[in-house]
Amino acid sequence: MSGMHWDRIDPGGQGRLRLTIQIVTAVILNGYAAGFAGGKIYAGDLKKVCVPVLNCYSCPGAVGSCPIGALQTLLGSHGRFPFYVLGTLMLFGILLGRAVCGFLCPFGLVQDLLGKIPVKKLRVPRRIDRPARYVKYIVLALLILIPVLSKVGEPVFCKYLCPAGTLEAGLPLMIADPALRVLRGALYHWKIALLVIILVSAVFIPRCFCRYLCPLGAFYSFFQRFSFCQMEVLEDRCVGCHKCNDACPMALDVTREIQSGECIGCGRCKAVCPEKAIGRGWKSHSVKV
Numbered sequence: 646m647s648g649m650h651w652d653r654i655d656p657g658g659q660g661r662l663r664l665t666i667q668i669v670t671a672v673i674l675n676g677y678a679a680g681f682a683g684g685k686i687y688a689g690d691l692k693k694v695c696v697p698v699l700n701c702y703s704c705p706g707a708v709g710s711c712p713i714g715a716l717q718t719l720l721g722s723h724g725r726f727p728f729y730v731l732g733t734l735m736l737f738g739i740l741l742g743r744a745v746c747g748f749l750c751p752f753g754l755v756q757d758l759l760g761k762i763p764v765k766k767l768r769v770p771r772r773i774d775r776p777a778r779y780v781k782y783i784v785l786a787l788l789i790l791i792p793v794l795s796k797v798g799e800p801v802f803c804k805y806l807c808p809a810g811t812l813e814a815g816l817p818l819m820i821a822d823p824a825l826r827v828l829r830g831a832l833y834h835w836k837i838a839l840l841v842i843i844l845v846s847a848v849f850i851p852r853c854f855c856r857y858l859c860p861l862g863a864f865y866s867f868f869q870r871f872s873f874c875q876m877e878v879l880e881d882r883c884v885g886c887h888k889c890n891d892a893c894p895m896a897l898d899v900t901r902e903i904q905s906g907e908c909i910g911c912g913r914c915k916a917v918c919p920e921k922a923i924g925r926g927w928k929s930h931s932v933k934v
Contacts, residue, residue: 742872866906
């Protein structure tokens with residue numbers, strides 16, 4: 646693989662390693678145990694740190710700030726451009742691309758666990774699947790445009806769409822604080838219904854939220870082809886068995902789309918390849934003068 650250093654990790658071990666990284670990341674990002682116990686949101690200095698994945702600011706255990714909420718709030722505030730937020734996202738995008746989604750996102754972990762439920766998975770027809778993948782780019786554009794045009798700074802995505810926020814913050818806070826349960830209204834019921842739809846869909850359509858709705862996935866996809874962390878198929882080893890396609894949670898044509906913005910770098914294709922034709926490596930971006 647030109648310009649890349651392949652890993653030599655056992656495929657089975659790599660799968661366990663990814664799961665371990667996902668769990669450890671979720672625990673670290675939501676490590677304020679006292680918040681869950683008392684139904685209080687952590688408000689210490691670490692809350693100023695922007696994390697690179699969907700992780701609700703209002704989650705009782707969250708120790709950092711979700712970039713989507715911070716982005717919307719700052720864009721809607723007069724004279725405040727979110728340099729820090731965008732810089733953080735760009736850094737992770739350049740380093741990892743959409744492997745951030747495959748390895749670090751807690752809501753991605755939730756979808757992966759749901760996808761392990763042994764039921765027959767649905768294959769979305771390509772004529773529906775491909776156009777539907779552009780919805781996440783529309784969501785990304787709107788969550789940037791709406792705060793800017795409204796000058797309000799309201800976190801629209803967090804308030805109306807984000808299932809991670811409902812799962813991490815809405816439900817735990819409602820359970821821990823009886824006073825909040827009295828205030829439940831139409832918006833709360835809408836968010837719960839949306840969460841249920843997404844979670845049930847994730848059982849039958851692996852990573853459905855990542856495929857079609859996640860604005861962070863849309864953002865990181867712009868960096869996929871240029872990120873240091875890359876996956877690649879060696880064509881001279883590939884025998885066309887398509888086992889990689891069957892294993893891909895993003896329903897990609899792996900030999901053609903492994904470096905596209907839709908690949909989350911999970912490595913499942915690598916694990917099932919009988920010819921070891923798929924590898925992951927760190928790409929060196931050398932500049933020739």
